[in-house]
Amino acid sequence: MGLSGHCLCGAVKYTVDSEPFVVGYDHCDDCQRQTGSTYSLVVVVPKDKLTITGTTKSYAKAGSSGKPVHRIFCPECGSPIAHDPEAAPPIIALKGGTLSEADRKALKPDTEIWTVGKLPFCQEHLEKAFEHMPQ
Numbered sequence: 001m002g003l004s005g006h007c008l009c010g011a012v013k014y015t016v017d018s019e020p021f022v023v024g025y026d027h028c029d030d031c032q033r034q035t036g037s038t039y040s041l042v043v044v045v046p047k048d049k050l051t052i053t054g055t056t057k058s059y060a061k062a063g064s065s066g067k068p069v070h071r072i073f074c075p076e077c078g079s080p081i082a083h084d085p086e087a088a089p090p091i092i093a094l095k096g097g098t099l100s101e102a103d104r105k106a107l108k109p110d111t112e113i114w115t116v117g118k119l120p121f122c123q124e125h126l127e128k129a130f131e132h133m134p135q
Helices: 029-035 101-106
Strands: 003-006 013-016 022-026 040-046 050-053 057-062 068-073 080-085 091-095 111-113
Touching: 003 101, 029 040, 029 068, 029 080, 040 080
Parallel strands: 022 111
Antiparallel strands: 003 013, 013 050, 022 040, 040 091, 057 068, 068 080, 080 091
């Protein structure tokens, strides 16, 4: 059980000794900008079960709570690895595209957040949708 993944160049690797709490799409503006895509596929896991090896960098910006969200990435290839919201200390959201191929194929997204920022051409609708960040 658990998950594993790495950045594009392989300099940053991680393992998670847990199954995800949530798998879904984050449509917020910051995730769109960080991924360069229409949304971020996020895999929310307990932070204390995540082990990252390799050097990372982070960029912090205030989230909707007013508290910083730390966006963790590989300084070599630039791959986003996770975002770590100070407003929710027990969790961290891994970027789903960085998971191993087997783990990516097993994902079952059922939640989408920040649908208020969902781009109009995104036609998929997941089971649990929230206009903003759920409480």
